[in-house]
Structures are given as C-alpha cells and as structure tokens.
Amino acid sequence: MNGAVELPLGQPELEFRAAGDTLVRRSVLPSGIRVLTERVPGSRSATIGFWVAVGSRDEHAAGSGHPATHGSTHFLEHLLFKGTETRSALDIAVSFDAVGGEHNAVTAKEYTCYYAKVQDRDLAMAVEVLADMFTSSVLDPEEFESERRVILEELAMAGDDPADVANERFFEAVLGSHPLARPIGGDPAAIDAATRDAVWEHYRANYRPNDLVVTAAGAVDHDDLVAGLTAALGGAGWQLDQPAAPVERRPTETPLLDGTSPLTVVERPGEQVNLVLGVPGLVATDERRAVLSVLNTVFGAGMSSRLFQQIRERRGLAYSVYSFAPGYSDAGVFGMYAGCAPKNAPTVAALLRTELERLAHHGVTADELARAAGYLGGASALALEDSDTRMSRLGRAELALGEFADLDEALRRVARVTVDDVQALAADLADRPFSLVAVGPVEQSAFRSVVDASEPRTDVA
Amino acid sequence: MNGAVELPLGQPELEFRAAGDTLVRRSVLPSGIRVLTERVPGSRSATIGFWVAVGSRDEHAAGSGHPATHGSTHFLEHLLFKGTETRSALDIAVSFDAVGGEHNAVTAKEYTCYYAKVQDRDLAMAVEVLADMFTSSVLDPEEFESERRVILEELAMAGDDPADVANERFFEAVLGSHPLARPIGGDPAAIDAATRDAVWEHYRANYRPNDLVVTAAGAVDHDDLVAGLTAALGGAGWQLDQPAAPVERRPTETPLLDGTSPLTVVERPGEQVNLVLGVPGLVATDERRAVLSVLNTVFGAGMSSRLFQQIRERRGLAYSVYSFAPGYSDAGVFGMYAGCAPKNAPTVAALLRTELERLAHHGVTADELARAAGYLGGASALALEDSDTRMSRLGRAELALGEFADLDEALRRVARVTVDDVQALAADLADRPFSLVAVGPVEQSAFRSVVDASEPRTDVA
Numbered sequence: 001m002n003g004a005v006e007l008p009l010g011q012p013e014l015e016f017r018a019a020g021d022t023l024v025r026r027s028v029l030p031s032g033i034r035v036l037t038e039r040v041p042g043s044r045s046a047t048i049g050f051w052v053a054v055g056s057r058d059e060h061a062a063g064s065g066h067p068a069t070h071g072s073t074h075f076l077e078h079l080l081f082k083g084t085e086t087r088s089a090l091d092i093a094v095s096f097d098a099v100g101g102e103h104n105a106v107t108a109k110e111y112t113c114y115y116a117k118v119q120d121r122d123l124a125m126a127v128e129v130l131a132d133m134f135t136s137s138v139l140d141p142e143e144f145e146s147e148r149r150v151i152l153e154e155l156a157m158a159g160d161d162p163a164d165v166a167n168e169r170f171f172e173a174v175l176g177s178h179p180l181a182r183p184i185g186g187d188p189a190a191i192d193a194a195t196r197d198a199v200w201e202h203y204r205a206n207y208r209p210n211d212l213v214v215t216a217a218g219a220v221d222h223d224d225l226v227a228g229l230t231a232a233l234g235g236a237g238w239q240l241d242q243p244a245a246p247v248e249r250r251p252t253e254t255p256l257l258d259g260t261s262p263l264t265v266v267e268r269p270g271e272q273v274n275l276v277l278g279v280p281g282l283v284a285t286d287e288r289r290a291v292l293s294v295l296n297t298v299f300g301a302g303m304s305s306r307l308f309q310q311i312r313e314r315r316g317l318a319y320s321v322y323s324f325a326p327g328y329s330d331a332g333v334f335g336m337y338a339g340c341a342p343k344n345a346p347t348v349a350a351l352l353r354t355e356l357e358r359l360a361h362h363g364v365t366a367d368e369l370a371r372a373a374g375y376l377g378g379a380s381a382l383a384l385e386d387s388d389t390r391m392s393r394l395g396r397a398e399l400a401l402g403e404f405a406d407l408d409e410a411l412r413r414v415a416r417v418t419v420d421d422v423q424a425l426a427a428d429l430a431d432r433p434f435s436l437v438a439v440g441p442v443e444q445s446a447f448r449s450v451v452d453a454s455e456p457r458t459d460v461a
Numbered sequence: 462m463n464g465a466v467e468l469p470l471g472q473p474e475l476e477f478r479a480a481g482d483t484l485v486r487r488s489v490l491p492s493g494i495r496v497l498t499e500r501v502p503g504s505r506s507a508t509i510g511f512w513v514a515v516g517s518r519d520e521h522a523a524g525s526g527h528p529a530t531h532g533s534t535h536f537l538e539h540l541l542f543k544g545t546e547t548r549s550a551l552d553i554a555v556s557f558d559a560v561g562g563e564h565n566a567v568t569a570k571e572y573t574c575y576y577a578k579v580q581d582r583d584l585a586m587a588v589e590v591l592a593d594m595f596t597s598s599v600l601d602p603e604e605f606e607s608e609r610r611v612i613l614e615e616l617a618m619a620g621d622d623p624a625d626v627a628n629e630r631f632f633e634a635v636l637g638s639h640p641l642a643r644p645i646g647g648d649p650a651a652i653d654a655a656t657r658d659a660v661w662e663h664y665r666a667n668y669r670p671n672d673l674v675v676t677a678a679g680a681v682d683h684d685d686l687v688a689g690l691t692a693a694l695g696g697a698g699w700q701l702d703q704p705a706a707p708v709e710r711r712p713t714e715t716p717l718l719d720g721t722s723p724l725t726v727v728e729r730p731g732e733q734v735n736l737v738l739g740v741p742g743l744v745a746t747d748e749r750r751a752v753l754s755v756l757n758t759v760f761g762a763g764m765s766s767r768l769f770q771q772i773r774e775r776r777g778l779a780y781s782v783y784s785f786a787p788g789y790s791d792a793g794v795f796g797m798y799a800g801c802a803p804k805n806a807p808t809v810a811a812l813l814r815t816e817l818e819r820l821a822h823h824g825v826t827a828d829e830l831a832r833a834a835g836y837l838g839g840a841s842a843l844a845l846e847d848s849d850t851r852m853s854r855l856g857r858a859e860l861a862l863g864e865f866a867d868l869d870e871a872l873r874r875v876a877r878v879t880v881d882d883v884q885a886l887a888a889d890l891a892d893r894p895f896s897l898v899a900v901g902p903v904e905q906s907a908f909r910s911v912v913d914a915s916e917p918r919t920d921v922a
Binding site: 042044045081089090092093094096097098099100101102103117118119122145146147148149150151152153154156157159160161162268269270271272302303304305308309312313314315316317318319320339340341370371374375376377378379380381382385386440 | 505506542550551553554555557558559561562563564578579580583606607608609610611612613614615617618620621622623729730731732733763764765766769770773774775776777778779780781801802831832835836837838839840841842843846847901
C-alpha cells in the first residue's frame with residue numbers, strides 16, 4: 001500500500017494500490033486531459049465528475065482577458081444542462097432519470113464540477129452525456145433568458161435562508177476585498193446584467209482539453225474510461241491530437257487580506273439571530289491541515305465537541321452550533337456558527353469567542369486528542385463507503401493538492417498531531433482579527449461589548 | 462430469492478435470502494421485542510435502529526391514558542441523549558464521537574427511531590449505548606429545563622425557514638382535525654407548558670419490551686445482535702422473562718377528514734413565496750402504492766418530470782419544484798411544492814393544479830411509464846448501497862407494513878403498473894379537495910382565481 005503519492009503534471013501514467021485495496025490510476029493524456037480513477041473491489045456503482053479549476057473567484061480575474069461578470073461561472077454551470085448540438089435539456093434529463101442516476105453539478109469558489117452517480121452498467125452513458133454537455137452546449141439565447149429567471153429564484157431562496165446569508169456575509173467580512181470573499185452565485189444585479197455572449201466567452205476560454213480533469217470511483221475500469229472519454233470528446237469535435245500541457249495548478253500563497261469588517265449586522269425579522277464569528281484560516285496546502293482537522297473536531301464537530309457542550313448541552317442556548325474551516329489556494333476561514341434567541345445573541349457571540357480563546361490558553365486534553373483521532377478515522381472510513389466521497393477526493397487531490405493521500409496516510413498524519421500543535425494553532429487563530437456577522441432581529445449596538453468595532457457595517461434588509 | 466415475506470407478529474423466527482444475496486432474519490423474542498437484521502455480503506459497517514411506534518400523532522390520543530402534551534414525543538427523544546443512570550450526556554456523545562460514528566434520532570408522526578451508523582467493530586458498543594438510553598434515561602429535571610430551551614431554538618429555526626412553515630401548514634390544511642395534521646415538534650406554547658413528569662409518564666408507558674423493534678443492516682450477525690441486545694437490556698434491569706406479545710400494529714383505515722382549509726396564507730417578509738398545493742393522499746398500505754410511486758416519479762421527481770419541465774425548464778418560474786406523497790396508517794397527503802417570485806405566485810399555483818388535472822385527463826405516455834420504472838429501479842439500487850436505507854426499510858416493514866418486500870419484488874410491482882392505472886389514480890387525486898398554502902410576501906386575494914375558498918385562513922406572522 002502506498003500512503004501518499006505526488007501527482008506531477010508532467011507524469012503521463014501513475015498506478016498504485018491504496019488503503020482498502022483500491023486501485024488508483026492517473027493518466028495525463030497528450031491533449032492535457034487528466035483522468036484519475038479509483039477502482040473499489042466489489043462495487044456495483046460509480047461516481048464520475050468532470051472538473052475545471054474555474055470558480056467564482058475567477059470572474060473578473062486580473063489578466064484573464066474575459067469579461068465574465070460575477071455569478072457567471074454558476075450561470076454557465078446551469079446552462080450546461082440546457083442543451084447541446086445534439087441533445088435538448090429534456091434529453092439530458094431523461095438520460096439520467098431513465099436509469100435512476102444522480103446527476104448534478106456544483107460551482108465552488110475555485111472549481112466547477114459536473115457529476116453523475118450511476119449503476120456500473122450505466123457508466124458509459126454517463127461519460128457520453130457529460131462529455132457532450134462539457135464540449136457542445138449551445139447556450140441558446142432563449143434558454144439563457146429562462147435560466148436567468150431560475151437563477152434569480154435560486155438567489156432569492158438563499159436570501160430567505162438566514163444561515164445562508166450569515167455564511168456569505170462572513171466570507172465577505174473576513175476576506176474583505178479578496179476574490180474568495182464573493183458569493184458564488186453573484187447577486188441579482190449581476191445576474192440581471194449578465195449577457196449570453198460574455199458567458200459564452202467564459203465557456204470557450206475555460207472548457208478546453210487541458211483544463212479538464214475527469215475523476216471516477218467505484219466500479220470503474222481505467223482503460224475503458226479513458227477509451228470511452230476520448231471517443232466521446234473526439235466525437236464531439238474536440239481536437240485531441242494537438243499536444244498540450246495541463247493548465248498549471250493555482251499557486252498557493254499566503255493570503256493578503258484587506259477590507260475586513262469586525263462587525264456586520266443584517267437586521268431583519270425572524271425568530272432567531274444567526275451568528276457566525278471567526279477569523280482568517282489556513283490555505284488548503286498548509287502543513288498544519290492535519291492539526292486544523294483535529295482542532296476543528298475537538299472544537300466544533302460532534303455532540304462531544306467544546307461548542308456543542310458549552311453552548312447547547314450546558315446552557316441550552318442553541319440548537320445548531322458548530323465550527324468549520326475551509327481552505328483555498330491563497331486564503332481560508334475558520335468560523336463558528338450558532339443560531340439563537342435574539343436576547344441571547346450577545347452572550348452566545350461572546351461564548352464562541354471565549355471558547356476559542358480558552359483553547360488557545362489552555363489547549364486540549366490527551367483524551368480529546370485521542371477522541372478526535374478516532375472520530376476522524378471512523379467518520380472518514382464511513383464516508384469513503386460512498387463513491388461520491390472518493391470521486392471528490394481524487395478531484396481535490398488533482399486540482400488543489402497535487403498529492404493523493406489515502407486513508408491510512410491521512411490517519412498517520414492525524415496520529416502525529418500533539419496537544420502542543422493544537423494549542424499553538426489555536427493561539428495563532430485566536431490572535432487573528434475576529435469578524436462577527438449577525439443576521440436577524442438584533443441591533444448592532446447589542447454586540448458593543450463583544451467586538452471592538454471601529455467601523456461596523458450595518459445593513460437593514 | 463424470496464420476493465416478499467409476511468411478518469406475522471406471532472411468528473418467532475423467520476429467515477430468507479433477499480435480492481442482492483442479503484440474509485434477512487427476524488426474531489420475535491418471548492418478551493415481545495422484535496429484532497430484524499439484513500446481512501449484506503462484503504459490508505464493513507452497520508446501521509442499527511431502536512424503534513417504537515409512537516409519534517406526534519399519539520400525543521393526547523383518545524384512551525391512551527397518558528397526559529403527554531403536543532411535542533412531548535420529540536421532547537422525550539431529545540432527553541434520551543441527556544443521560545442515564547450510568548452515563549452522562551457527555552459519556553453518550555463521547556461513545557460515538559470517539560469512533561466517528563453517526564448517532565442521532567428521528568421523531569416522526571407515527572414512530573420514533575434512535576439510530577447509529579458505525580464500523581463493524583463498533584456495533585456491540587452501539588447496541589449497548591442505545592439500549593442504555595432506551596431503558597435507563599433519567600430525565601433529570603435540570604437537564605429537562607436546559608433541553609426545553611434547545612427545543613424552543615429548534616422550533617425557532619424551523620419557523621425561520623419558510624419552506625418548513627409551508628410544509629407544516631400544508632399538513633394542517635389537508636388533514637384538518639386529524640391527529641396526523643399536527644406538527645411533530647409541537648409549538649412554543651406546548652413546549653413551554655410541558656412538564657418533566659408528563660414526559661416521564663410518556664416514556665414509561667411506551668418504552669417497554671413489547672414496544673421495542675430493533676433493526677440492523679450491513680455487517681451484522683443476527684444471533685450476535687440478539688445476544689448482545691438481550692444482555693444489554695437485561696443488564697439495564699428489564700425483565701425479559703415475562704412473556705408478552707408485541708404491541709399490535711396500528712390499524713390501517715380510510716381517513717375521515719374534516720376541518721380542511723382550501724387556502725392558508727402566512728403573510729410575511731421575504732424574497733420568495735413558498736407554495737404547497739395538494740390533496741389528501743393514500744394510506745401506507747394502499748394497494749395502489751406502486752402506482753403512486755410511478756405517478757409521483759413522472760409528475761414531480763427528477764429533472765425530466767412534468768413539474769420540473771413545465772415550471773422550471775419551460776418557464777423559468779422556480780428553482781425548486783417537486784411533488785411528494787407520504788402515506789401513514791389512516792391518512793396520507795399528495796403535495797406539490799414550488800418557491801417563486803411573489804408576483805408569479807398565483808400563476809405557479811394555477812400551473813401546479815393544472816398539471817395534476819392534465820395528468821388526470823390525458824394520462825402519461827408509455828415512455829414516461831418506462832422511464833419511471835427505470836428511475837425507481839436505479840435510484841432504489843443506489844439508495845440500498847447504504848445500510849441506513851436498509852435499516853429504515855426493515856423498520857418500515859415491521860412497524861407499518863407487516864411485510865418485507867425486497868428490491869426485485871418492489872420492481873415487479875412497479876413493472877405491473879399500467880398507463881391506465883396512473884391516469885385512474887391521477888383522476889382520483891385531482892377529484893379530491895385541494896388545499897393551497899402560501900408563505901411569503903403575498904396577500905390572500907392574489908389566489909382568488911386559483912382556489913375557490915369559501916373560508917380562507919390568513920395568518921400574518
């Protein structure tokens with residue numbers, strides 16, 4: 001068993017056994033397409049994803065030369081379901097519905113992924129339809145207008161969800177003017193202003209062979225997949241005989257943040273106040289990611305975590321309370337969420353902050369450390385029973401990390417984390433500038449004692 | 462392979478092979494406890510559930526003799542996590558967190574289920590902790606007060622979700638004075654009024670050996686489970702040597718509905734109006750359940766369904782639109798959901814109704830019928846890869862249906878459904894009294910042309 005394998009862009013073929021006796025293979029095709037598979041013994045189904053390393057942060061990126069407006073990556077993702085040169089939107093939907101497959105896409109801040117989960121016998125169909133969507137969508141102007149309305153409804157739905165709003169505002173508050181701060185879907189004004197031609201240009205500029213990463217896990221044969229994929233893409237008119245290097249991975253850099261806000265209050269009616277409090281976090285490739293996993297587990301995952309025990313179990317102040325720690329190429333966030341009664345919002349916000357500071361000053365116990373290792377081992381093993389998780393892990397390895405680490409290796413890294421490591425990271429995080437976001441029936445002045453807000457931002461919505 | 466097996470309450474032992482070469486076993490122990498397992502070849506994890514056939518509908522049930530107030534079944538479910546004679550709330554949480562297991566519970570209208578999903582090596586622990594919670598919770602008065610606040614926060618969170626509110630109001634609108642109409646969690650006034658002693662009495666009256674059904678699926682050995690369960694329950698003080706018959710299944714009856722409302726408008730701020738339109742549905746054991754599955758698939762499941770195509774794809778009027786059809790012992794509902802811009806709410810409500818009437822008048826095509834069969838086959842096969850789904854299927858078979866049907870048998874029943882069957886059921890449903898619920902920034906008068914509302918109900922919240 002290999003534990004961890006580097007994924008150099010110039011290496012055409014890689015093959016190794018991973019934990020659980022799966023077979024991982026990776027091919028970099030001459031056209032620059034990368035294909036990664038993980039064959040799971042005994043599996044009867046597979047999940048396949050078509051990825052590009054383009055997300056909401058890349059809209060209006062300096063030097064990109066394309067005029068995409070905010071939200072256009074997500075808009076484009078919707079449009080790929082709306083018809084190709086040979087398939088209508090209904091044809092695409094019927095292909096997957098007729099076999100009971102799952103079929104969807106996700107637009108994230110640094111990538112877009114179109115995926116399907118199907119029984120083994122339907123994988124060839126999934127490859128063909130996804131390849132067609134990826135290469136040959138027409139972005140019909142009439143469908144564009146109809147989908148603009150659908151996206152405005154999607155944004156309106158998210159706008160009616162106070163936890164969603166608090167989460168989006170939190171990224172803006174912590175990351176300030178950084179492109180990762182922006183909401184993935186854009187805003188209604190940007191969607192109203194989007195033009196079919198700008199989205200078309202975004203599509204043509206970013207959906208090329210050397211942008212494409214295909215990952216699949218479960219009941220999948222690597223050679224069959226490469227052959228089926230090549231045939232489908234070639235049949236759709238892609239020139240695969242022109243050699244090209246894969247696009248370079250996004251460089252990882254230390255974040256440069258400005259424009260962060262200590263306090264954002266979105267005052268609106270409701271029964272609860274949705275609070276998110278946190279600080280800038282770690283980048284995806286930070287060497288302390290395993291420490292962060294342990295810290296986040298002890299602090300805010302599961303019913304035995306600090307936040308759950310302190311805020312919910314002991315004081316009954318919230319139903320939902322947890323922490324989260326996503327990392328990107330050149331920034332990350334560490335956040336704590338709680339939904340609570342308006343009258344308790346200042347208390348809960350103060351408790352969230354106090355708990356992180358307590359972790360920084362007093363660290364974790366050896367019991368907590370051992371429990372976190374057990375938690376991460378068991379939860380990861382259960383998650384990896386699903387081919388979705390394995391497909392996503394391959395994508396993250398190829399696009400973000402440049403390295404594939406199997407479960408055994410991931411747990412070895414966790415096992416090396418010490419109580420001192422966790423306390424040192426907690427101290428580092430607690431020393432960063434805090435941002436607090438509150439959405440609900442509460443006034444900014446309620447948080448005066450919690451946040452030293454020289455320039456608080458209040459929106460009334 | 463057996464296709465379907467009856468589950469008579471008086472039969473002590475049953476064993477058969479089911480589709481996918483799983484081994485299903487059922488024991489009715491002398492104490493009245495029922496244990497059902499489904500062993501899945503090659504599985505490395507298991508999901509186990511402890512069930513009682515007591516749900517929100519049973520609060521204040523006539524002749525029950527217990528004083529439980531509305532919401533107390535859900536309140537009790539929370540309290541079982543709060544400590545036993547030998548384990549604190551933290552001990553219970555640590556047991557599962559230390560192995561990365563999933564551990565939760567669900568209170569439904571006709572049952573409550575406590576469950577855990579763990580790796581195979583942790584199943585014995587899960588049995589012991591769940592058995593302790595089930596038999597020996599103390600309902601400490603101080604924990605009771607703290608949890609009252611947590612539940613009020615849970616209700617507040619749901620109150621801030623307009624789709625949740627629309628769904629709860631829809632059950633009330635369709636089912637009127639029927640006990641299934643009530644929201645599962647109760648309302649804040651009932652939770653404020655709940656007493657520890659009333660919930661304690663609810664617990665003692667309903668958590669007895671002959672109420673208990675344990676189901677487990679995945680990497681599970683039936684004999685080991687029965688032995689471990691018996692030891693754990695006996696060790697907790699349960700008298701298992703007193704013979705008792707299992708509690709009878711809830712009788713299935715034709716619903717008698719009164720107090721239904723044609724129009725409920727909850728006027729409140731927001732960006733969307735959340736609409737639910739529908740009619741009384743079928744009971745869980747109705748012989749047309751397979752027809753209903755096909756109808757619901759063609760009508761409102763997946764991207765190729767009628768509702769998705771008509772409301773979203775062609776007109777761009779909604780992002781989320783679908784239908785649903787839950788069945789209970791003596792009532793059911795058939796509903797259609799859409800979230801849309803306030804100005805479009807009357808149009809969308811009218812379209813939802815028109816689509817059901819179109820199905821009633823013109824039926825489905827042979828293509829749609831075939832696609833629905835493929836959808837149900839594929840989606841069920843993928844869902845059954847997860848031991849959660851199998852554990853729940855066993856519980857539903859034992860508690861609600863009195864029959865276990867495997868995937869092959871379920872698909873045979875679907876394959877027998879004809880276009881005439883679907884049209885006849887659509888005509889039956891479309892002939893029932895419609896109820897429309899709208900939650901959002903909209904006035905009752907907007908729906909005048911959609912619903913013939915002699916007694917509309919408007920709440921401003």
